[in-house]
Amino acid sequence: MDNDPAPTWMKFVPFLGYHHVLMICLTVGIALQSINTAGCTTSNNLPNIYILSLSYLPSATKPPPSNIQLNPNISTTFSTIASTHSQLEVRVSYLGICISQVTSQWLCAHDALTLSNLIKLYGGPASGEHDPLNLIWIGGRFKDAVLFPGLLLTAIPFAFVATLLLATFPGWHEEEDVASDEKEVKPFPSRPISYLVLAIVLAASLFSVISIFVQHVASATGSTMVEALSYGTAKAKVGTAAMILGWVGACAYIVVAVGVWIMIRSIEVLSGMFKTRTPNHPESEPLQE
Secondary structure, X not given: XXXXXXXXXXXXXXXXXXXXXXXXXXXXXXXXXXXXXXXXXXXXXXXXXXXXXXXXXXXXXXXXXOOOOOOOOHHHHHHHHOOOOOOOEEEEOOOOEEEEEEOOEEEEEOOHHHHHHHHHHHHHHHHHHHOOOOHHHHHHHHHHHOOOOHHHHHHHHHHHHHHHHHOOOOOOEEEEOOOOOEEEEOOOOOHHHHHHHHHHHHHHHHHHHHHHHHHHHHHHHHHHHHHHHOOXXXXXXXOHHHHHHHHHHHHHHHHHHHHHHHHXXXXXXXXXXXXXXXXXXXXXXXXXX
């Protein structure tokens, strides 16, 4: 019977190195950014990961009159066009676009043309009543002209390469000292590899932050413009889940970048102290963390 009150997982804590924590953070960031990028590519839960959602309001609400409007009757024109009470909802992400006319039933594709053709195929001559304001076309234009997944698709492989390089860092092992006594030591990682990891993670962080910032600004601006130009007949919504996934993933990269920089600086300080204390025998024993 084991009388050790410590949990089983506590036995593995001494073997968990600093670089392992950084690898875990990078893995979390890669997973979150991958899910964010893959939003709206399939109809299995991924329609909930969207950047911008467009839908029709059940009843048009006329915007308040303004002296700036030169044609105040335009809202009546839009209300007449959108009077079909369409239940269509369009969700847009980096690599896909989804539509729904029935709650929880989604059709997803990589481009708006495919979805538009499906509406024409099943709707026939009355297909225009399903999307009187061409929200599918607007969503497709937003995806193709505004959203750019290139930076995220570059940051994810960079983070993966950094994770592989961190895996090459040495771990704890036993060695014999001068007195033939065994002790656990952990050599310092290679300095060139450490700087390479720092450069790669910094690049991944920069690409990720820029991409998510542009995503945030573009979705907020797009939602405001769609609601203004539809004159109270359409509703636009920014995807909260995509924003959370994007920013948390970017923060994970930044945390790792800071962690690698702190590790490099700490090793430099410890190496300087070791060389100062043993000037005549710099290789007498392995460096330890």
